[in-house]
Amino acid sequence: MILLVGGEKGGSGKSCLAQNIAVFLATECEASIIMVDCDPQRTTSDWIQARNNNQLTAINCVQLFGKIRNDLLSLEQHYDFVIVDCGGQDNLALRATMSVASHVLMPLRPKRRDLKTVSHMDDIVGTCMMINPDLRAAFVITQCPSLPNQAKRIIEAKDVCRTYDIDVLDAITYSRNLYDDSEESGLSVVELDPKGKAAQEIRNISLELLQVASVAQLQHQLQDKQTNALRGHHATTRSQEKNSIG
Ligand SMILES: Nc1ncnc2c1ncn2[C@@H]1O[C@H](COP(=O)(O)OP(=O)(O)OP(=O)(O)O)[C@@H](O)[C@H]1O
Numbered sequence: 752m753i754l755l756v757g758g759e760k761g762g763s764g765k766s767c768l769a770q771n772i773a774v775f776l777a778t779e780c781e782a783s784i785i786m787v788d789c790d791p792q793r794t795t796s797d798w799i800q801a802r803n804n805n806q807l808t809a810i811n812c813v814q815l816f817g818k819i820r821n822d823l824l825s826l827e828q829h830y831d832f833v834i835v836d837c838g839g840q841d842n843l844a845l846r847a848t849m850s851v852a853s854h855v856l857m858p859l860r861p862k863r864r865d866l867k868t869v870s871h872m873d874d875i876v877g878t879c880m881m882i883n884p885d886l887r888a889a890f891v892i893t894q895c896p897s898l899p900n901q902a903k904r905i906i907e908a909k910d911v912c913r914t915y916d917i918d919v920l921d922a923i924t925y926s927r928n929l930y931d932d933s934e935e936s937g938l939s940v941v942e943l944d945p946k947g948k949a950a951q952e953i954r955n956i957s958l959e960l961l962q963v964a965s966v967a968q969l970q971h972q973l974q975d976k977q978t979n980a981l982r983g984h985h986a987t988t989r990s991q992e993k994n995s996i997g
């Protein structure tokens with residue numbers, strides 16, 4: 752599966768979400784992951800470097816730019832999830848990824864300047880869905896204020912998203928220092944405080960995006976996929992052997 756965390760608003764939390772979802776899927780769901788960093792700022796590549804220096808669960812990462820459609824399709828053959836961080840502009844890599852991705856997650860803060868980008872993102876998703884109609888696109892509201900008197904802002908942000916054809920996840924992230932603190936040493940919130948609220952936010956976002964009810968259900972789906980791939984491989988090998996004998 753190719754999963755893009757994208758959007759054209761800088762600082763909305765794209766890299767942060769891509770990294771945390773990658774660690775959740777790798778460590779708690781036992782999925783094989785490769786991250787693709789398309790951002791010249793190298794945020795995700797640097798974070799992976801910090802992970803490797805600290806000997807955390809290994810996650811592969813490559814940097815790719817431009818027309819990356821075929822590269823992504825070939826990576827998808829070898830990993831359960833290819834997680835793409837496209838940086839903060841509408842560029843070729845973003846559109847190329849949307850043309851082959853199964854999911855695109857677009858983070859937005861509940862702020863006017865972030866919400867102003869919704870209309871353009873809706874256009875881009877609409878265009879890409881002409882060639883990739885199975886794409887599941889969703890907005891997610893991030894870095895939400897936790898004060899009860901600010902809850903209206905979160906509801907209003909979701910309402911803005913709902914005026915377009917794209918889903919908005921129920922799950923959100925609140926503004927928490929743990930997100931920033933974990934990045935420093937290549938960690939994720941799932942590793943730094945597995946029982947904490949931030950880790951639960953990442954689990955909720957990942958499972959809702961992938962439309963699975965639990966980690967166990969996702970693990971079953973991944974096992975079935977591997978078994979089917981293996982059966983396909985054996986069937987091909989057997990027919991090749993038969994042909995060579997015949
Ligand atoms: N829920 C959150 N609570 C607190 N801080 C957060 C949260 N999500 C992200 N951040 C922080 O916000 C900053 C920007 O996040 P991030 O780098 O992921 O944004 P981005 O969308 O990838 O930016 P860019 O467009 O530059 O690539 C980081 O310092 C990150 O730690």
Ligand SMILES: [Mg+2]
Pocket residue numbers: 765766767790794836838839
């Ligand atoms: Mg980024």
